[in-house]
Amino acid sequence: MKKRVLVWFKNDLRLLDNEVLFRAAERxxxxxxxxxxDPAQFKLLPNGLTKTGSFRAQFLLESIEQLKNQLQERGGDLIVSVGLPEIEIPILAKEYNVQQVFTKKEISPEELTTVASVEKALWKIGVEIDAFSTSTLYRATDFPFGIKDIPDVFTTFRKKIERETHVRPSFPIPELRFPKLKESRVPSLIELGLTMPTLDDRSAINFSGGEKEALNRLDYYLFQSKAVQSYKExxxxxxxxxxxTKxxxxxxxxxxxxxxxxxxxxxxxxxFGENDSTYWVVFELIWRDYFRFMMKKYGSKMFQLHGWKNAQEVPNRVDERLFQAWINGETGDEFVDANMRELKLTGFMSNRGRQNVASYFVHELKLDWRLGAAxxxxxxxxxDASSNWGNWAYVAGVGNDPRENRVFNTEKQAQQYDPKQTYRRLWLEKN
Ligand SMILES: Cc1cc2nc3c(=O)[nH]c(=O)nc-3n(C[C@H](O)[C@H](O)[C@H](O)COP(=O)(O)OP(=O)(O)OC[C@H]3O[C@@H](n4cnc5c(N)ncnc54)[C@H](O)[C@@H]3O)c2cc1C
Known part of the structure; x- marks a missing residue:
């Protein structure tokens, strides 16, 4: 009997530097x-929001389709099944007579619960699951401290890991061999209960999903345009x-x-030489890592009103009218409104915008920050669960910001970052 491993792809839709795939091909x-x-990921929630909206869902479907094509080019395929992972994975594991399932390691509570259910179902049919860490820059196991001792202040964390550890080399695309795989297709947005998003020509982010586009963008931002050399400015x-970088x-x-x-x-x-800007992209990627490690350290506390800090006097108002005004960019604060309209019409907003609209939501409207995050x-x-909930908690003052009660003055911010009102006019003059 041939040794077979089922590779369960999740948020690691790539061939390059994917340890899950590399180890599976090795073993x-x-x-x-x-x-x-999983259809549950696209459902309507009791709060009236959809768990995954059209912009993200479309990007996801494009990314799955591209991975499927890449695997087909190598003589294989990606089996796309619609259903609960704890049902689908064991069925396929049995059908293909696999001895093991390999997947990426998870850190947030919801994903951990799903993996635990799959593991339990696989255990009943005698199949083991093994997970590999694929989504961070640094490896937690290389740190000079355990997860529970990770410093709660970003700068302390960053300095320590930059001094005492290093980024590991990437994994190449392994040679892949497959059994005969059954046909399947990627569902459409409509089948998932969503509608095609309309493109807005003002969008900062008219990109498609998939590894090839990601590598093209990286090449463009670094080697073609050299935009990376002025990123910090x-x-x-x-x-x-x-x-x-986008x-x-x-x-x-x-x-x-x-x-x-x-x-x-x-x-x-x-x-071409290093400068503050080339370093600063790495610096931001360390922030991304940091929120992931904080999620691992604090788990479900990251989603609680008072946060892991157990902060007191956190605004917790729920007011549907104010919430809708914020969503639709009709609060009366022009900088907030322009940013919120961009988000609604394109699925993207700059980091500056995100900080301002989140701060306004919590400190001006005094609404429960978890609704904004949702x-x-x-x-x-x-x-991304860690970056989103971690940043929201930070702005709401219940997470990692060592400065107490930092409030963004949206008027001042607008003057500083949009002095000629170009951005506000772009989004407010036409809907
Ligand atoms: C309230 C709020 C919610 C956010 N939600 C998300 C989210 O769901 N997903 C997400 O990826 N980012 C989130 N961010 C962080 C940041 O706004 C985006 O990563 C960034 O705007 C994406 O654009 P870019 O790729 O051009 O970023 P760049 O400025 O080019 O940064 C390069 C990369 O560094 C990482 N990065 C940069 N800033 C941050 C940050 N503050 N926290 C974590 N990682 C960072 C991202 O991976 C980004 O792609 C949020 C920030 C705020 C204030």
Whole structure:
């Protein structure tokens, strides 16, 4: 009997620098690649929001389709099954007679619960599951401290890991062998109960999902345009695609790894020199890591009103009228409104915008920050549980910001970052 491993793809939709795939190819004679589309991820929630909105869902479906094509080009396929992973994975494991299931390690409570249910179901049919860490720049196991001792202040954390550990090399695409795999297709947005989003020509992010597009964007941002050389000066911009890297949607779905980005930046620095800007992209990727490690450290506390800090006097108002005004960009604060309209019409908003609208939501409207975070979860093309809930908690003052009660003055911010009102006019003059 041939040794077979089922590779359960989740948010690691790539071939390059994917340890799950690399280890599976190393240990098995044949691999069975699966992606499970769980309809629960697209459902309408009791709060009236959809768990995954159209922008993100479309990017996800494009990314799955591309992975399927890439595997087909190598003589295999990606089996796409629609249903609960704890039902689908064991059925396929049995059908293909696999001895093991390999997948990526999870950190947030919801994903951990799903993996635990799959593990339990697999255990009943005598199949083991093994997980590999694929989504961070640094490895927690390389740290000079355990997860529970990770510093709660970002700068302390960053300095320590930069000094005492290093980024590991990337994994190459392994040679892949497959058994005969059954036909399947990627469901459409309509089949998932969603509608096709309309493209807005003002969008900062008219990109498609998938590993090839991610690698093209990386190449463009570094080697073709050399925009990376001025990232630190432009990163607080608001209009267009090049003020920041726009790597986030691909990172969120694992179409590219932060490690791969890091090593490409090092290659760029060797060829063209390093400066504050080339380093600053890495610095931001460390922030991304940090929220992941905080999620691992604090788990479900990251989703609670008072946060892991157990902060007191956190606004917790629920007011549907104010909530809808914020969503629709009709609060009367022009900077907030312009940003919220961009998010609604494109699925993207700059980092500067996100900080302002989140701060306004919590400190001006005094609404329960978890509702704002849930709207971001629906709407953001780059939604990522740790980055989203971690950043919201930070702005709400219940997370990692060591400064107490930091409130963004949206008027001042508008003057500083949109002095000629170009951004506000762009989004407020036409709907
Ligand atoms: C309230 C709020 C919610 C957010 N929700 C998300 C989210 O769901 N998903 C997400 O990827 N980012 C989130 N961010 C962080 C940040 O706004 C986006 O990562 C960034 O705007 C994406 O654009 P970019 O790829 O061009 O970023 P760049 O400025 O080019 O940064 C490069 C990469 O660094 C990482 N990064 C940058 N800033 C942050 C940050 N503050 N926290 C974590 N990672 C960061 C991202 O992976 C990003 O792609 C949120 C920020 C706030 C304030």
């Amino acid at each position: 098995a004679e044949e691999i069975v690649p699966i992606f499970c589309v 432009t990163r607080n911009g608001l209009i267009g695609s090049d003020y920041s 790597f986030s949607p691909w990172l969120a779905l694992g179409c590219i790894s932060p490690k791969w980005i890091y090593h490409e930046i090092k290659r760029f620095e060797k060829a 709207y971001f979860e629906q709407q953001l093309i780059d939604y």
